[in-house]
Amino acid sequence: MEKQFETLTRELMNRNHDLTYEEARSWIEGLWEDFETTRAKAGYGYEGKGKTEAMVIQWINSYGSKLHLYEGRFKHLTKK
Template sequence: MNTNTFIDKLTQELSEKNPYLSVNKARTWIELLWSDFESTYAKAGYDYRGGEYTEKIIRQWIASYGDKIHEFAGRNPKYSHLLDENDDDIIQ
């Protein structure tokens, strides 16, 4: 399975878990989490374990924090742009 397929599946899961995020915002979060996890894991000197491993970790994060991720973005200026109120795709 390629990275885009993993990201598509995880985006769907996050958008279902958090009604405050549009599909576009959910995808942005998944892409950010994916790249941050893989780069941090590599910088720590660990061998690459594949997309399945990254998917597993991000799925755990979605289960634990997915419904609150928009609150984190609102408190952190580095990520606040991810919560643009003008997003037309917000799920109600």
């Protein structure tokens, strides 16, 4: 998973130049964990890393350039 997190972190940094590496990595890990936890709590079966990675990529594409603006609202997803 380290390789996936690294790739996703770099992609987020390419879309959002306001984030440091540590901030981007924290967002990626938080989004990943939140997606898997939310699906599990909702009773969905585990569909593998590919499903989670696809969702995180979708979020990066949709919201990546503005994630730094939402830090206060989503503190639970970052390690600050």
